[in-house]
Amino acid sequence: MKRILLSVLLLLLTGIAAVAAFGYYLVDDTRAVPVIANDISASDKVSKGAYLVKAGNCLGCHTVPGGAPFAGGRVLKTDFGQFFTPNITPDVKAGIGSWTADDFWQALHNGKSTNGRMLYPSFPYTNYTQVSRADSDAMYAYLMSLPKSEQQNQEHDLRFPYNNRALLAFWRAAYFRPATYQTDQSKSAEWNRGAYLVNGLGHCSACHGGRNGLGANAGVSDFSGGHLTDWYAPALTNSQEIHLAQWQPQQLSALLKTGVNEHTAVSGPMAEVVAGSTQYLNDADIAAMVNYLRAIPTVTPVEKDMFDKALATQTVSADTMEQIMKQGGALYKTHCMDCHGAGGEGVASIYPALKNNPALLAPALSNPVRMVLAGGFPPVTGGNPRPYGMPPFVHTLSDAEVALVLSYVRNAWGNQASVVNSAEVNRYRTAAVD
Numbered sequence: 001m002k003r004i005l006l007s008v009l010l011l012l013l014t015g016i017a018a019v020a021a022f023g024y025y026l027v028d029d030t031r032a033v034p035v036i037a038n039d040i041s042a043s044d045k046v047s048k049g050a051y052l053v054k055a056g057n058c059l060g061c062h063t064v065p066g067g068a069p070f071a072g073g074r075v076l077k078t079d080f081g082q083f084f085t086p087n088i089t090p091d092v093k094a095g096i097g098s099w100t101a102d103d104f105w106q107a108l109h110n111g112k113s114t115n116g117r118m119l120y121p122s123f124p125y126t127n128y129t130q131v132s133r134a135d136s137d138a139m140y141a142y143l144m145s146l147p148k149s150e151q152q153n154q155e156h157d158l159r160f161p162y163n164n165r166a167l168l169a170f171w172r173a174a175y176f177r178p179a180t181y182q183t184d185q186s187k188s189a190e191w192n193r194g195a196y197l198v199n200g201l202g203h204c205s206a207c208h209g210g211r212n213g214l215g216a217n218a219g220v221s222d223f224s225g226g227h228l229t230d231w232y233a234p235a236l237t238n239s240q241e242i243h244l245a246q247w248q249p250q251q252l253s254a255l256l257k258t259g260v261n262e263h264t265a266v267s268g269p270m271a272e273v274v275a276g277s278t279q280y281l282n283d284a285d286i287a288a289m290v291n292y293l294r295a296i297p298t299v300t301p302v303e304k305d306m307f308d309k310a311l312a313t314q315t316v317s318a319d320t321m322e323q324i325m326k327q328g329g330a331l332y333k334t335h336c337m338d339c340h341g342a343g344g345e346g347v348a349s350i351y352p353a354l355k356n357n358p359a360l361l362a363p364a365l366s367n368p369v370r371m372v373l374a375g376g377f378p379p380v381t382g383g384n385p386r387p388y389g390m391p392p393f394v395h396t397l398s399d400a401e402v403a404l405v406l407s408y409v410r411n412a413w414g415n416q417a418s419v420v421n422s423a424e425v426n427r428y429r430t431a432a433v434d
């Protein structure tokens with residue numbers, strides 16, 4: 001019902017949007033863009049651009065795994081349908097070879113393609129808008145230096161009414177303003193560099209931030225936790241989830257550089273972020289990001305969606321709990337203990353500890369359930385070239401068994417969290433086999 005109402009509302013707004021679109025063009029077109037004096041050599045510009053493109057992980061979204069770099073075609077599954085990323089190689093017909101540095105800046109800073117075509121925020125320009133003109137020009141120079149690909153762009157496959165690009169005018173009017181990063185004079189240069197990278201190119205909040213029903217982020221520096229299609233990107237500043245203020249700086253820098261630290265390992269979409277982006281950042285930039293992230297004030301935990309809430313409050317009798325711990329414990333011994341240890345202590349930088357692991361104890365169950373069903377590998381990085389993986393259990397354990405073993409690890413060794421039921425496991429089973 002909520003969705004139907006939303007659709008009707010959106011339809012009504014289409015008319016307004018068409019008008020708004022026109023108005024928006026008049027007031028918003030920042031064609032009068034700042035031009036930067038040519039103070040660095042062409043080759044320095046290209047290598048600076050290469051570095052910044054890594055900081056933005058542009059390759060990750062704009063490349064099909066194993067396909068031609070930056071030729072697009074990667075599918076992004078969202079609640080609104082599927083996006084197919086475009087070709088951003090310098091091919092004149094298929095890519096952005098006819099674009100000027102101004103056009104490129106319009107895309108990054110203002111979310112508009114050539115001819116003023118409004119872009120969907122699945123391209124995280126809501127974060128990239130923070131990027132400076134000088135950095136945008138360097139990225140443009142780098143992309144123009146790359147091999148061309150003739151790979152054709154594919155139409156997005158979006159549900160009605162989201163397939164109507166004109167509606168973006170309304171969305172933009174409500175949720176987007178182009179904004180260059182403003183230095184906070186009361187903070188150190190290092191903090192400012194960190195904020196610039198995390199909130200701009202790093203687009204951490206694009207996943208770790210909350211979103212409303214129309215996919216709008218609460219802000220570039222909102223890290224209150226976000227649901228992706230099959231994963232949950234935990235809150236980074238919440239005492240019940242990932243509480244970065246309490247991490248040692250070196251734990252976070254190791255995780256961003258290598259994908260593992262002595263307690264935990266990144267997986268899924270976060271493994272892609274580390275593999276494609278943060279592992280390449282220099283020590284000074286990593287230190288700046290760590291400085292900024294650890295200084296973000298802790299927020300009060302908020303209830304996640306209704307589903308999680310229902311689970312979090314699910315209680316079982318002492319007898320049932322005893323049964324769960326017995327059966328789950330036996331499964332743990334057979335299938336998990338060799339790697340994660342008899343006391344859930346893991347092996348530093350090889351197998352994550354399960355005792356006191358916030359990723360396992362978070363109210364959102366998608367990540368641990370997926371991990372047990374589909375298994376996973378931390379990313380291959382310079383600092384961890386041969387990561388140890390976790391095998392998939394999708395064909396070995398039933399939904400009920402996965403639920404039992406997860407309920408066990410969430411409540412053994414002093415851990416305390418809600419028990420898991422088989423319905424929750426089943427919810428992710430199909431995704432795990434894909």
Ligand code: HEC
Pocket residue numbers: 053056057058059060061062076083084085086087088095096104107113114118119120121122123124128139201
């Ligand atoms: C999360 C995935 C994602 C990331 C990361 C990403 N893009 Fe994109 N990008 C997209 C999608 C999806 C579109 C298509 C949007 C649309 O059709 O409205 C797009 C569109 C574009 C366009 C417009 C192309 C055209 O033909 O209109 C440019 C230019 C672009 N991206 C450059 C970049 C650069 C540079 C980076 C890195 C700083 C980057 N993108 C990172 C998903 C991404």
Ligand code: HEC
Pocket residue numbers: 198202203204205206207208228231232233234236242255264265266267268269270271273278293359367
């Ligand atoms: C494409 C989505 C995405 C982006 C972008 C992203 N993350 Fe994540 N992140 C995730 C997901 C999903 C998880 C949960 C899986 C895991 O624990 O590795 C996660 C987990 C984490 C964790 C906890 C890791 C652990 O195992 O305890 C940290 C810390 C983190 N991210 C920091 C960052 C920072 C800093 C950035 C920006 C540079 C960032 N993330 C960008 C999706 C993302």
Ligand code: HEC
Pocket residue numbers: 263264265266267268332335336337338339340350351352354357359360368371372375376377378388389390391393405406409
């Ligand atoms: C062969 C060794 C191995 C076995 C057996 C194994 N794991 Fe893992 N486990 C790992 C590795 C390695 C990772 C990190 C994977 C990644 O980052 O993608 C991991 C990650 C996890 C995580 C996510 C932790 C985090 O910090 O994000 C959970 C939960 C987990 N395992 C539970 C289990 C359970 C339950 C079992 C038994 C059913 C099991 N594992 C069996 C090696 C193993």
